[in-house]
Amino acid sequence: MNKKLKSIVCVAVTAISLVAMVGCGSKSSSETAATSAKSSDNEIVLWTPLAGPDGDTMTAMIDDYNKTNPKYKVKHVPIQENDLYSKLPSVVSSGKEVPDLTIVHAERIPLFVKNDMLVPYDDAIAKDGNNIKEENYLKEGWRVGQVNDKRYGIPLDVHTYITYYNPDLLAKYGPHVLDDNVITMDEVKEVGEAAKKDGIAAIGVDWMRVMTLAWIGQLGGDITSDGTKPTVDTPQAEKALKTMKDFVDQKIATQDGDDPQQLFKTNKLVFWPEGIWMRNGFKDSDVNWKMTNFITFDKSKLLNWSSSHNFVMFKNPARDEAKQQGVIDFLKWMGNNSIKWATEAGQNPASMAVQNSPEFAKEPQAFLAKNPDALHVFNYQYYGYVAEALDKIVLDTVFGKMEIKDGLTQAQKEVEDRIANGK
Numbered sequence: 001m002n003k004k005l006k007s008i009v010c011v012a013v014t015a016i017s018l019v020a021m022v023g024c025g026s027k028s029s030s031e032t033a034a035t036s037a038k039s040s041d042n043e044i045v046l047w048t049p050l051a052g053p054d055g056d057t058m059t060a061m062i063d064d065y066n067k068t069n070p071k072y073k074v075k076h077v078p079i080q081e082n083d084l085y086s087k088l089p090s091v092v093s094s095g096k097e098v099p100d101l102t103i104v105h106a107e108r109i110p111l112f113v114k115n116d117m118l119v120p121y122d123d124a125i126a127k128d129g130n131n132i133k134e135e136n137y138l139k140e141g142w143r144v145g146q147v148n149d150k151r152y153g154i155p156l157d158v159h160t161y162i163t164y165y166n167p168d169l170l171a172k173y174g175p176h177v178l179d180d181n182v183i184t185m186d187e188v189k190e191v192g193e194a195a196k197k198d199g200i201a202a203i204g205v206d207w208m209r210v211m212t213l214a215w216i217g218q219l220g221g222d223i224t225s226d227g228t229k230p231t232v233d234t235p236q237a238e239k240a241l242k243t244m245k246d247f248v249d250q251k252i253a254t255q256d257g258d259d260p261q262q263l264f265k266t267n268k269l270v271f272w273p274e275g276i277w278m279r280n281g282f283k284d285s286d287v288n289w290k291m292t293n294f295i296t297f298d299k300s301k302l303l304n305w306s307s308s309h310n311f312v313m314f315k316n317p318a319r320d321e322a323k324q325q326g327v328i329d330f331l332k333w334m335g336n337n338s339i340k341w342a343t344e345a346g347q348n349p350a351s352m353a354v355q356n357s358p359e360f361a362k363e364p365q366a367f368l369a370k371n372p373d374a375l376h377v378f379n380y381q382y383y384g385y386v387a388e389a390l391d392k393i394v395l396d397t398v399f400g401k402m403e404i405k406d407g408l409t410q411a412q413k414e415v416e417d418r419i420a421n422g423k
Contacts, residue, residue, distance in 0.1 A: 042073065048079070048084075049080070049081035049085075050078050050103065051079060065334070074330055084102075101313060107377065109310060112312070119315055121151045121152065128332075132335070138155065139372055139373070140158050140376065141308045152310075153310030155310050157308060157341060157348050157350050158308045161214065161294060162275070163294055164272040165178075166289060169267065172195075173194040182292075202247070203272075204271065205255075211273055216234065217303040219297055227380065228382075232415055238408060245399075248398055248399060271295065308350065335353060339354050339357060385419065389411035389412075389414040
């Protein structure tokens with residue numbers, strides 16, 4: 001997933017709390033999706049938000065599946081995320097041209113369920129002999145597909161925000177930092193104090209929303225108290241933002257206007273927090289890099305912000321039991337044959353068959369398998385409201401353009417107001 005695609009992901013995921021939204025993509029994208037939803041009797045139409053290089057990998061995987069000569073072949077329709085999430089409510093409401101299967105971000109599932117848009121898998125799984133089950137998947141990927149004791153999502157992956165680091169720079173400015181395989185905020189400060197004399201920053205200010213969320217979780221906080229009420233303005237959020245603001249003020253972190261990715265690629269940044277999907281961006285770079293867990297306040301409390309691509313079935317009157325079984329057959333095959341999702345897309349497949357394979361063990365993101373409990377998806381039903389509210393204030397507070405307390409108060413009120421107004 002390249003930088004441009006990650007920006008698309010940011011926009012789409014922040015809108016998860018909307019039932020419908022105005023699409024920002026081209027008209028032709030939606031028209032193509034509508035046309036492509038018309039499946040034949042022996043075809044499963046799969047819509048996904050994988051419109052970039054990830055989409056090419058998904059198409060290649062589906063081609064492999066179709067070569068097995070299944071009863072129902074799969075047709076992949078990649079759509080820009082904002083177009084996809086804009087289109088789905090209207091097609092489900094009309095009952096026409098609904099895809100047979102769809103990949104969505106797991107954060108969306110609770111609100112889709114609340115709005116009665118999804119069909120649970122439970123009956124189809126039971127009829128198939130319960131071959132799709134919890135032990136076959138990463139725990140966090142499986143957890144977020146369940147709402148109100150019903151199974152609505154089958155995970156493809158758990159994709160995570162981690163830390164890229166430069167081993168050469170770390171050997172110079174913090175040679176013992178990774179002796180315990182954990183990077184703490186105190187160690188970031190230590191490295192930063194040593195490196196800034198050479199004009200090198202220790203930590204990049206990048207996707208501050210998810211960085212902040214991870215630190216809130218590490219500090220024992222959350223973004224909801226009971227699954228309904230938001231908790232945005234908290235001591236944990238304040239500490240996370242203040243720590244980064246201090247790093248900026250002390251020149252330990254990158255500054256406003258800097259490009260952390262470019263600085264990392266040119267050996268001017270020690271720690272670059274980013275997604276595992278960004279690793280393919282290093283193919284044409286000479287920089288020495290490795291991955292590890294996201295930076296933590298407490299070495300005993302690892303928490304890596306994550307999301308998960310889940311396969312869901314939207315309500316579709318044209319999907320009969322036979323085709324539903326075809327969906328199950330495809331998902332079982334995907335569970336055992338998604339190694340390309342790791343080797344080519346740079347992702348972290350949810351399938352334990354892949355997680356335990358020798359091929360996956362060679363991948364740089366395979367370290368995540370050692371701490372699966374550190375993967376955390378914030379699947380609060382109003383996550384989208386929280387994400388949009390945080391996006392408006394996190395960079396301004398870290399770069400000193402807004403008081404932290406004022407920003408968090410604003411974000412809290414915005415989320416509360418939107419929940420009350422249903423917008």
